[in-house]
Amino acid sequence: xxxxxxxxxxxxxxxxxxxxxxxxxxxxxxxxxxxxxxxxxxxxxxxxxxxxxxxxxxxxxxxxxxxxxxxxxxxxxxxxxxxxxxxxxxxxxxxxxxxxxxxxxxxxxxxxxxxxxxxxxxxxxxxxxxxxxxxxxxxxxxxxxxxxxxxxxxxxxxxxxxxxxxxxxxxxxxxxxxxxxxxxxxxxxxxxxxxxxxxxxxxxxxxxxxxxxxxxxxxxxxxxxxxxxxxxxxxxxxxxxxxxxxxxxxxxxxxxxxxxxxxxxxxxxxxxxxxxxxxxxxxxxxxxxxxxxxxxxxxxxxxxxxxxxxxxxxxxxxxxxxxxxxxxxxxxxxxxxxxxxxxxxxxxxxxxxxxxxxxxxxxxxxxxxxxxxxxxxxxxxxxxxxxxxxxxxxxxxxxxxxxxxxxxxxxxxxxxxxxxxxxxxxxxxxxxxxxxxxxxxxxxxxxxxxxxxxxxxxxxxxxxxxxxxxxxxxxxxxxxxxxxxxxxxxxxxxxxxxxxxxxxxxxxxxxxxxxxxxxxxxxxxxxxxxxxxxxxxxxxxxxxxxxxxxxxxxxxxxxxxxxxxxxxxxxxxxxxxxxxxxxxxxxxxxxxxxxxxxxxxxxxxxxxxxxxxxxxxxxxxxxxxxxxxxxxxxxxxxxxxxxxxxxxxxxxxxxxxxxxxxxxxxxxxxxxxxxxxxxxxxxxxxx
Numbered sequence: 001x002x003x004x005x006x007x008x009x010x011x012x013x014x015x016x017x018x019x020x021x022x023x024x025x026x027x028x029x030x031x032x033x034x035x036x037x038x039x040x041x042x043x044x045x046x047x048x049x050x051x052x053x054x055x056x057x058x059x060x061x062x063x064x065x066x067x068x069x070x071x072x073x074x075x076x077x078x079x080x081x082x083x084x085x086x087x088x089x090x091x092x093x094x095x096x097x098x099x100x101x102x103x104x105x106x107x108x109x110x111x112x113x114x115x116x117x118x119x120x121x122x123x124x125x126x127x128x129x130x131x132x133x134x135x136x137x138x139x140x141x142x143x144x145x146x147x148x149x150x151x152x153x154x155x156x157x158x159x160x161x162x163x164x165x166x167x168x169x170x171x172x173x174x175x176x177x178x179x180x181x182x183x184x185x186x187x188x189x190x191x192x193x194x195x196x197x198x199x200x201x202x203x204x205x206x207x208x209x210x211x212x213x214x215x216x217x218x219x220x221x222x223x224x225x226x227x228x229x230x231x232x233x234x235x236x237x238x239x240x241x242x243x244x245x246x247x248x249x250x251x252x253x254x255x256x257x258x259x260x261x262x263x264x265x266x267x268x269x270x271x272x273x274x275x276x277x278x279x280x281x282x283x284x285x286x287x288x289x290x291x292x293x294x295x296x297x298x299x300x301x302x303x304x305x306x307x308x309x310x311x312x313x314x315x316x317x318x319x320x321x322x323x324x325x326x327x328x329x330x331x332x333x334x335x336x337x338x339x340x341x342x343x344x345x346x347x348x349x350x351x352x353x354x355x356x357x358x359x360x361x362x363x364x365x366x367x368x369x370x371x372x373x374x375x376x377x378x379x380x381x382x383x384x385x386x387x388x389x390x391x392x393x394x395x396x397x398x399x400x401x402x403x404x405x406x407x408x409x410x411x412x413x414x415x416x417x418x419x420x421x422x423x424x425x426x427x428x429x430x431x432x433x434x435x436x437x438x439x440x441x442x443x444x445x446x447x448x449x450x451x452x453x454x455x456x457x458x459x460x461x462x463x464x465x466x467x468x469x470x471x472x473x474x475x476x477x478x479x480x481x482x483x484x485x486x487x488x489x490x491x492x493x494x495x496x497x498x499x500x501x502x503x504x505x506x507x508x509x510x511x512x513x514x515x516x517x518x519x520x521x522x523x524x525x526x527x528x529x530x531x532x533x534x535x536x537x538x539x540x541x542x543x544x545x546x547x548x549x550x551x552x553x554x555x556x557x558x559x560x561x562x563x564x565x566x567x568x569x570x571x572x573x574x575x576x577x578x579x580x581x582x583x584x585x586x587x588x589x590x591x592x593x594x595x596x597x598x599x600x601x602x603x604x605x606x607x608x609x610x611x612x613x614x615x616x617x618x619x620x621x622x623x624x625x626x627x628x629x630x631x632x633x634x635x636x637x638x639x640x641x642x643x644x645x646x647x648x649x650x651x652x653x654x655x656x657x658x659x660x661x662x663x664x665x666x667x668x669x670x671x672x673x674x675x676x677x678x679x680x681x682x683x684x685x686x687x
């Protein structure tokens with residue numbers, strides 16, 4: 001523990017030298033269009049800073065309140081007491097997610113409490129490397145499928161720590177772990193260690209690591225060629241039923257290999273994999289269907305919270321590899337809608353599954369199982385999401401700004417922030433302040449801070465949804481093409497206090513959804529009919545406390561409405577702007593409202609069956625007793641207090657049950673509405 005305290009005391013000194021060392025050392029050749037910056041070069045501001053503060057004061061800083069396995073030693077011991085589950089690697093995955101999100105959040109806030117808490121796990125692992133080089137709990141060392149998947153998750157926290165501290169012990173330890181070992185990493189999940197191996201290659205220039213990564217990819221692809229996550233399967237244009245986290249984690253690997261090899265055969269399957277999500281599995285909130293598997297889209301479908309973190313993390317690699325701005329657009333859509341919409345504003349409770357349409361969120365309200373996955377709680381049913389939820393916003397913040405190969409800076413995504421880095425031919429130190437309330441504002445202001453005149457490529461993104469962007473330098477218009485769906489580059493000389501102002505007008509549009517429904521969008525924000533919630537603390541839940549309660553949320557206002565307007569005439573929609581504050585992600589503090597004409601649909605009601613069929617599962621084990629895979633064994637009838645959000649009514653039902661009166665109802669941003677109806681029927685042609 002003394003090492004941790006010493007680190008916290010002298011962190012400023014370490015970080016000062018860290019950035020200089022990483023900037024000046026030789027680097028391996030890459031084919032990336034953008035590169036990540038060290039974690040300490042970016043500082044969040046405004047609402048983003050407040051969101052991360054809420055994380056610190058909520059689950060990110062105090063996840064032990066969510067119970068097992070977060071109230072155990074985690075990675076700070078040879079084994080977790082009471083770890084007697086079917087898959088013993090499981091609690092290590094959950095704690096690894098937490099440590100990774102915590103260390104990144106800590107550095108973004110420059111918060112010694114979070115940094116010290118996360119470092120206690122990282123330092124323990126580093127201090128207990130075995131003679132063969134293996135890192136982590138020793139019982140994970142044997143060659144059993146999926147056990148070493150947890151290293152991919154945990155080592156990301158070590159990658160972040162190295163980015164901040166330049167601690168060479170991390171590099172030495174990880175290099176021994178991978179190169180002194182004979183483990184194959186051929187299973188689907190375990191092959192994702194390629195991510196860590198290639199990062200390590202970038203730090204060491206050791207070509208054995210690159211060879212190992214390519215060998216793992218080849219062998220894993222041969223072994224799993226019939227699986228949905230093989231290169232051949234990714235290239236198929238079809239619907240797949242695959243675990244969402246597995247799909248997202250594996251789909252990015254080809255793109256990372258492309259970054260370090262330039263081989264198109266690696267990149268193409270990754271590009272195809274995410275195109276398939278767009279075509280068959282993409283939900284309006286910005287994330288793929290994943291409850292827990294990729295599936296067809298309905299108005300009752302949702303996504304696992306893990307996939308908000310994993311999908312956006314993977315798309316970051318796609319952006320870096322391809323330079324295609326569509327991936328930045330998609331990250332923003334997920335982060336501004338699905339992410340805040342799945343957590344309480346104080347970050348003390350989350351959903352395991354979250355849906356665009358959720359008029360109720362209780363312990364009996366997930367339509368497929370009748371289980372507790374939709375309720376808001378510190379631990380709403382499965383432990384992966386309480387761990388993984390801590391990663392989504394820190395990862396977004398740390399990838400707002402990236403470096404270009406020409407030694408420029410790129411604002412690839414937008415949020416109130418500040419970046420400090422060296423740019424141009426002479427590696428001049430500059431700082432850029434990004435002042436904005438985006439996505440709750442059309443305007444983004446960049447102020448250059450430099451000791452002397454500096455010339456560097458300054459890259460900005462014009463989102464696909466923005467048709468009339470404008471750009472000014474010190475108040476004067478800049479005459480250059482600002483095409484929607486592109487990156488633009490200001491390659492010129494800048495002086496201290498120069499101000500670049502980017503205006504991205506957001507316009508309303510309706511997007512088609514399942515069951516002939518539609519959703520309202522404006523810029524990067526999706527809008528939902530806000531349903532007032534009755535938040536009832538579940539006192540029977542053992543993992544609910546006074547400080548971190550579990551809630552069953554029931555509707556207090558009507559939600560059963562259809563849109564009653566001409567969808568081609570969005571000019572009739574008016575945005576109502578309220579006072580912006582640094583904590584805008586709640587129904588009460590939403591800075592935006594839209595009023596929409598709607599008609600109530602009587603008899604369209606919540607489903608309340610007294611019993612339902614629920615799937616039953618078992619596991620298939622190998623001859624050593626290790627889990628190979630889960631298998632569905634059937635279903636059985638169970639009774640409960642079930643209450644579900646229904647599907648959208650069809651045209652005939654609407655015609656028979658629409659009340660004649662037109663009401664004007666309030667829509668707010670999806671992420672602010674914890675109970676919401678986002679995909680809605682349309683009744684404009686029904687009298």
